[in-house]
Amino acid sequence: MKVTIKDIAKKANVSVTTVSRVLNNKPDVGDQTRTKILKLIEELNYKPNSVARGLVMQKTHTIGLIIPDISNPFFPQVARAIEDKAQKSGYSIIFFNTDNHLEKEKKAVELFKSKQVDGLIVSLSLGNEEILKELKAANYPVVQIDRSVFSNSYPLVSIDNKNSAYQMVEYMLKKGYKKIAHITGDLKTTTARDRLAGYKKALNDYQVEINEDYIIKGDYTQQLAFEAMQTLLKLKEPPTAVFAANDLSAAGVYKALFAAGLNIPADIAVAGHDDIDIASLLRPELTTMRQPKYSLGEKAVSVLLKMIDNYEAEVEAQILKTKLVIRESV
Amino acid sequence: MKVTIKDIAKKANVSVTTVSRVLNNKPDVGDQTRTKILKLIEELNYKPNSVARGLVMQKTHTIGLIIPDISNPFFPQVARAIEDKAQKSGYSIIFFNTDNHLEKEKKAVELFKSKQVDGLIVSLSLGNEEILKELKAANYPVVQIDRSVFSNSYPLVSIDNKNSAYQMVEYMLKKGYKKIAHITGDLKTTTARDRLAGYKKALNDYQVEINEDYIIKGDYTQQLAFEAMQTLLKLKEPPTAVFAANDLSAAGVYKALFAAGLNIPADIAVAGHDDIDIASLLRPELTTMRQPKYSLGEKAVSVLLKMIDNYEAEVEAQILKTKLVIRESV
DNA sequence: CTGAAAGCGCTAACAG
DNA sequence: CTGTTAGCGCTTTCAG
Numbered sequence: 207m208k209v210t211i212k213d214i215a216k217k218a219n220v221s222v223t224t225v226s227r228v229l230n231n232k233p234d235v236g237d238q239t240r241t242k243i244l245k246l247i248e249e250l251n252y253k254p255n256s257v258a259r260g261l262v263m264q265k266t267h268t269i270g271l272i273i274p275d276i277s278n279p280f281f282p283q284v285a286r287a288i289e290d291k292a293q294k295s296g297y298s299i300i301f302f303n304t305d306n307h308l309e310k311e312k313k314a315v316e317l318f319k320s321k322q323v324d325g326l327i328v329s330l331s332l333g334n335e336e337i338l339k340e341l342k343a344a345n346y347p348v349v350q351i352d353r354s355v356f357s358n359s360y361p362l363v364s365i366d367n368k369n370s371a372y373q374m375v376e377y378m379l380k381k382g383y384k385k386i387a388h389i390t391g392d393l394k395t396t397t398a399r400d401r402l403a404g405y406k407k408a409l410n411d412y413q414v415e416i417n418e419d420y421i422i423k424g425d426y427t428q429q430l431a432f433e434a435m436q437t438l439l440k441l442k443e444p445p446t447a448v449f450a451a452n453d454l455s456a457a458g459v460y461k462a463l464f465a466a467g468l469n470i471p472a473d474i475a476v477a478g479h480d481d482i483d484i485a486s487l488l489r490p491e492l493t494t495m496r497q498p499k500y501s502l503g504e505k506a507v508s509v510l511l512k513m514i515d516n517y518e519a520e521v522e523a524q525i526l527k528t529k530l531v532i533r534e535s536v
Numbered sequence: 537m538k539v540t541i542k543d544i545a546k547k548a549n550v551s552v553t554t555v556s557r558v559l560n561n562k563p564d565v566g567d568q569t570r571t572k573i574l575k576l577i578e579e580l581n582y583k584p585n586s587v588a589r590g591l592v593m594q595k596t597h598t599i600g601l602i603i604p605d606i607s608n609p610f611f612p613q614v615a616r617a618i619e620d621k622a623q624k625s626g627y628s629i630i631f632f633n634t635d636n637h638l639e640k641e642k643k644a645v646e647l648f649k650s651k652q653v654d655g656l657i658v659s660l661s662l663g664n665e666e667i668l669k670e671l672k673a674a675n676y677p678v679v680q681i682d683r684s685v686f687s688n689s690y691p692l693v694s695i696d697n698k699n700s701a702y703q704m705v706e707y708m709l710k711k712g713y714k715k716i717a718h719i720t721g722d723l724k725t726t727t728a729r730d731r732l733a734g735y736k737k738a739l740n741d742y743q744v745e746i747n748e749d750y751i752i753k754g755d756y757t758q759q760l761a762f763e764a765m766q767t768l769l770k771l772k773e774p775p776t777a778v779f780a781a782n783d784l785s786a787a788g789v790y791k792a793l794f795a796a797g798l799n800i801p802a803d804i805a806v807a808g809h810d811d812i813d814i815a816s817l818l819r820p821e822l823t824t825m826r827q828p829k830y831s832l833g834e835k836a837v838s839v840l841l842k843m844i845d846n847y848e849a850e851v852e853a854q855i856l857k858t859k860l861v862i863r864e865s866v
Numbered sequence: 867c868t869g870a871a872a873g874c875g876c877t878a879a880c881a882g
Numbered sequence: 883c884t885g886t887t888a889g890c891g892c893t894t895t896c897a898g
Contacts, residue, residue, distance in 0.1 A: 210875055221885045226877060236883055256650045257590045258875035262890045266587060268630070268651075276606070277616040279813070286607040289633055298630045298647065300598070303619055317628065320583045321598075457817050483609070487787050489819030540891055551869045556893060564867055588891035592874045 209250045217250075218243050229254055260322065269510065270318035271301040272311060272328040278426070279454060279482040280499065284351065287503025288327060295511055297324070306331040306394055315341070325510045330355045331394045347513035349521075351506045353396045361513075362523045363506040367397045370495045370528040371404025374477050375449055377493075378536055379412045383447040383475060387420035389434045389459065391451035398426070401451050401479065420445055424455050431458030439466055446474060447536065453478035453485050456492055456535075475536040490534035498526045539580045547580075548573050559584055590652065599840065600648035601631040602641060602658040608756070609784060609812040610829065614681065617833025618657060625841055627654070636661040636724055645671070655840045660685045661724045677843035679851075681836045683726045691843075692853045693836040697727045700825045700858040701734030704807050705779055707823075708866055709742045713777040713805060717750035719764045719789065721781035728756070731781050731809065750775055754785050761788030769796055776804060777866065783808035783815050786822055786865075805866040820864035828856045 211229070215222040220239060227235045228243045235243075246252070260266040269292055273281050289299045300323065304310040311334050318326060325347035330337065335356040341348050342359045354362040378386050388405045391398030402421070409416050419441055422434040431450055435458065438444055450456040456478030463470055470476050470490050478485060481496035505524045512521050541559070545552040550569060557565045558573045565573075576582070590596040599622055603611050619629045630653065634640040641664050648656055655677035660667065665686040671678050672689045684692040708716055718735045721728030732751070739746050749771055752764040761780055765788065768774055780786035786808030793800055800806050800820050808815060811826035835854045842851050 212875075222876075223878085223886080224884060227884090230877080234883055239883080253646060253650045255591075255652060255875050257587055257596060257652045258890090259877075260587045260890095261585075261591055261875080261892090262877050264890075275616065276619070277612040279609070279612075282607040282609075282612045285631075286605065286633060289606070289631060293632070298632070298651065300628045300630050301615075301619060302623070302628070303616060316583060320586045321628065322585060322587045460817070484814045484817055487790070487814055488817055542891075552892075553869055553894080554867090557868090560893080566867055569867080585891050588874090589893075590874095591876090591891080592893050594874075 208255075209252045210255065211252075213250065214243060214246050214252055218246050264322075266322050266324055267296055268298045268300060268321065268323045269507070270314070270321070270323040270326045271299050272304060272314045272318075272326065272330065273301065274306045274329060274331075275303050276301060279484065280352075280452070280480055280497075283499040284503040284506075287500040288507050291504045291507035295507070297507075297511075304331075306392060308333050312337060319346075325349075325514045327351050327506050327510060329353055331392075332396065333394065335359075345517055347510060347517060349506050349510045349513070351502060355396065361509055361521045362525075363502055363509060364397075364523075364525060365497055365502075365528050366525050367400035368404040368407070370479065370497075371401035371449070371451075372408045373404075373528070373530055374479065374495050375405050375408035376412070377530055377532075378447050378449065378475065378477060379408060379414065381475070381536060383536075384414055385417075385420070385443070385445040385447065386414075387422065387438050387445035387448040389422050389424040389431050389438075389448060389450045389455050391455070392425040393423060395426075398451055405449060424451060426452050426454060428454050428458035428461070431455030432462045433458075435459045435462035436466075439468075444474070447471075447476070448474060449477045449479075451479060453480045453482045453492060453494055456494070457484060457488065460488060470535050477536045481531050485531070486533065488535070493533045493536040494531050496529040496531050498528070501526055539582045540585065541582075543580065544573060544576050544582055548576050594652075596652050596654055597626055598628050598630060598651070598653045599837070600644070600651070600653040600656045601629050602634060602644045602648075602656065602660065603631065604636045604659060604661075605633050606631060609814065610682075610782070610810055610827075613829040614833040614836075617830040618837050621834045621837035625837070627837075627841075634661075636722060638663050642667060649676075655679075655844045657681050657836050657840060659683055661722075662726065663724065665689075675847055677840060677847060679836050679840045679843070681832060685726065691839050691851045692855075693832055693839060694727075694853075694855060695827055695832075695858050696855050697730035698734040698737070700809065701731035701779070701781075702738045703734075703858070703860055704809065704825050705735050705738035706742070707860060707862075708777050708779065708805065708807060709738060709744065711805070711866060713866075714744055715747075715750070715773070715775040715777065716744075717752065717768050717775035717778040719752050719754040719761050719768075719778060719780045719785050721785070722755040723753060725756075728781055735779060754781060756782050756784060758784050758788035758791070761785035762792045763788075765789045765792035766796075769798075774804070777801075777807070778804060779807045779809075781809060783810045783812045783822060783824055786824070787814060787818065790818060800865050807866045811861050815861070816863065818865070823863045823866040824861050826859040826861045828858070831856055 215225045302314040329352045338356045338359045348360045350362045424430045478494040481494045485492040545555045632644040659682045668686045668689045678690045680692045754760045808822050808824035811824045815822040
């Protein structure tokens, strides 16, 4: 059967305490005893049961990750960074996909609490401020990633979405485009709202009137962006450029444009946001704003670990920089 | 502080045993007592500690997932399916990236054992048969996904890679291509070896001589495929078609071809494998073999759960079908 | 229908 | 330097 600390103790003729001491590299163990025990551990291939350890230590060395969808190309790199960083620090990652579904987000939090994870990295939807309030009241370590649903509660690791969108639209404006449409992201998220705000601000600052027909609601998916673009094309006066809220949406725009026999950027210019892998693979290559996806993940973990180690420590939001990546589509 | 079963018991003036009974929906509890306890649980917002439960039940309702890299576009969909299916069955997923690194794979297994996960879904590299043998000896529930490193030990959920590659090459052959090169995947994996075998077999069956210069070792990454294609182009007699071991490699091939000012498929035809999202986004759209990624993940979980529930149950390998997706690149 | 007692595997005072 | 004791939060006989 499974070998436990007792087995080691018995075979070594010592108490479990002593075994526990060598397991945890504590002093106060005779050299002879120590080596004897170490040998036994080796021989019997004993591995401490971390569930038992977790129970007494009140610490599981596990982090819960709550994201909308790991198969959305933005998240794998973030998740990879999170797992890398966690791995290095001796933590494991349990992940949970929510599809931005409020009920699933709640379920995830309950699950993680019952699993006694040491902290949470979350990307929630607007409407779930309650969750964070409760967590906060219980002093649970949490960091928000990508989007914030309740900014004053927990540190956020993200980018300045408004400014990032602004930069892109400004670039388009400076290129001479005036009829710029915007396909939004899921407006249940702060990121989508902020990008929309950035788009509007840029137009305002450059004295270009905002045309509500040019703002179509999307949800960050290719499919909806495809349909949005079709709507845009049916306009009396179609736009000459479109800023898609993310690259996946830009890909949907590409498809609609190709289907209509239009050329990018000659007929209509297209910009995206995020710089996911496919951006440089699209033809023409997509002009977009690069998010430091890997860094976001790393930072989130380091901020969280700081909170875990010392809840009182001052942990600040980390707003990383995006970068305009000029390629061929604008 | 955290509310425990004891707190509930105390407030309800009953023993913890009774509370435990209602927690687990056991009979033999008076209606009055039950409702009283239920009310208290609600009021105090009590959630059972699953670490403690896991310790006594010897069951954590957790599955360990060992994959090379979640940010490789093939895996997110698989991972999503795994998490979905697990979630539905009350299990959580801890994931671990190994980069096909033998040491990391070992570390992952050790970690998961110490965490007492109920089972493992693994995608390992050749050279780590030992791991599986040990696991097997300990009767640990494991299912291999995508690739097998030790076929007779544990069930494999995957596709018939040899046959799949064969189909693609056969299609190219029938299209009239004779000078077909192959950029392999990472030959530390069975998938890459099988695809290579399928490629060779197709050429043989169609009496096309195998030209070793046309077989370039890759590792499933875009970068190496890019370089491989450059090598191919320098050949005295460059190929007229190339079968890349996966779509990511095909993307690398695209880049090299574009850089050389060549047209696809006019100058050189390109085929991939897997049908990841970008395949239909590339221009020209990529002809490839579709892997049922989501199904692979689902099946892996259901096979594993069967093993967990009853280790003796006969669980068979699941070899799913791939599908030739003809688009524009061949 | 209910409770007392034991124990899952481990750590942590406290003695000696 | 080492062992005894208690206990983490929960489930499970076994009595009553």
